[in-house]
Amino acid sequence: MSTFVLLTITGLGLGALYFLIASGLSLIYGLMGVLNFAHGAFITFGAYAAWWITTHVEASAEAELILATAFGLVVGAVLAAAVELVFIRPLYRRPVEQVLVTVGLALALGALVFGIWGADPKSFPDRPGEVTALPSWMIDTTTILGARIPNDRFVEIAVAVVVLAGLTAFLRFTRIGLIIRAGVENRAMVTALGIDVRKTFTFVFAVGGALAALAGVLSGIYFSTVDPGRGTSLLIFAFIVVVIGGFGSIGGSAVAAVAVGLVQQYANFYAADWLDWSGAGDVAVMFLLAGVLLLRPEGLAPKVAH
């Protein structure tokens, strides 16, 4: 029982990371039909930006972490907005070229991270001379039903829940949210009504970049390291979440993220024990994707942002 609880909460923590990445991807695709491969670079740059802060600032563990997260968010948002303005916007209405450009950017930016910071993982947060780099309450464990769970898992889940609630409220109650929802449903009609969807798109890109960077920072806490391959490896699972959840649907992404995180954790533990093979969790997720697409080719949710 205690193992099951531990796996469930760890799986939810992983699902939280996937959701943060997938929600941005999903809105970007839903609104503009751009499959953004450069999203992985936003994750990695956000994580490294936060790591860089922790190596350069001396403050209490909490203050340092908050500052690092804020800086990571800003870097992610600025990078994403810049990518949209410089590279995506000129190729408006040429979806294949847009995907190709994001592929080129993903390769180039990934190589750049590799060149600047090297291939080795960096411990995160990096606080020289201290044993516990994270605030101590995050490292402590809470016992639930006999399972000792590291508290940082709850932080990841809480952040994702707050983002989910915030995004849902934003889409439902603000004017920009209304434009986004309408744009996902029928872009041509929104444009015909005299609303410039492109401005909204830059905004959505920046929000997506910030959320990706947030996921990067949280993944740093989750794995205690940041590494140059982080963006790509998380991005592949986020893509799967988006496909399962249905493009353009925040709620669908949330459900799919939880499903993917849980399946991965359960399969990793139970099947790996049984098959004596550590790749079971990842492969189980691929089977989940294939199964969902065979049964419901359009994903879990229809294409509506809600």
Added chain:
Amino acid sequence: MMTPRRAVVPVVLLILLVVLPFLSVDIPVLFGGPLDSPGTLNLLALCLVFAGVALSYDLLFGYTGLLSFGHALYFALGVYLPAIALTEWEWSLPAALALLAVVAIALPLVLGAVSLRVTGIAFAMVTLAFAQAGNVIVQTNPGGLTGGDEGIILNFDPLPDFVVGIVNTKYLYWLALGYAVAVFLIARAAIGSSAGHVWRAIRDNERRVEVIGLRPYPYKLLAFVLASFLAAWGGFLWLLLIGVTPEVTTATFTLTLLVMVVLGGTGTRFGALVGGFAYTLLDNRLRNLAGEERIQELPDVLRVPLSEPLFLLGALFVAIVFFAPGGISSFPARLRSLVYRRAAKESAP
């Protein structure tokens, strides 16, 4: 069909490529040593392999309009399956190759049948997921078969002598040339066939194909299986040239195939061949350049980007997409129109 005049350049080029291992010519910037040196021949063989693999990818992407992110899986199949059969199971070479031939049809047939149930971006994602599953299997080394990060040290005993050893690089080169030519001829025949016409029709407008009364699905599956089968043999040549490395299973590897095709020009007869060749050559030269002292001595701002070939190639790719969407194979036409325009301007009163 190719008119006799248009065939002259490719035929002359082919003859040149065939006799190349006998030419002791030094081409300073492009190659590190004379053309007949084993190092240069190995590099050229690799360039030819990727010319063929890029063309196989172009059958999917350029001709049928299927954006697959999982082509690396079938290339990796050609690397790993013969390596495992020869080394772990100690099969003979013909048996191992027969196995590859069967699996290189069966696997894409099954996976293609599943992934082609969805279209567009969802198709791209499913192929990516299957390829990623392949990557996970290789990396996690089930039953000690794939060797994980280390790869497999190939058992050379079942191989004929002429493909083993550095003095025999020229035979590998000819094999690679044969592969590229074979892929080209097969691709040309396939594109010219009635199925090939349907492929292009699907690329241009799938709905219209359905309206005419054809089911696109079997045609797309055929393109998928053929492209995967051809890529697998490129993988086998990689095994002979380079050996077993897990990098061939990564998503980045598929993305580089996409870069090659777009670099050369999608859906054109020679575009993918040129793109695959040029990309591989550039990648190798940039890697060598990065190690040179004059780069290493530069300040960090210049040194870091210049010593990452993938950064430069990614940037080049973005530039091509923006400024020359037809890729390298559109350069002659662009040049011609530029010259004509200038000539027209000068002759204008």
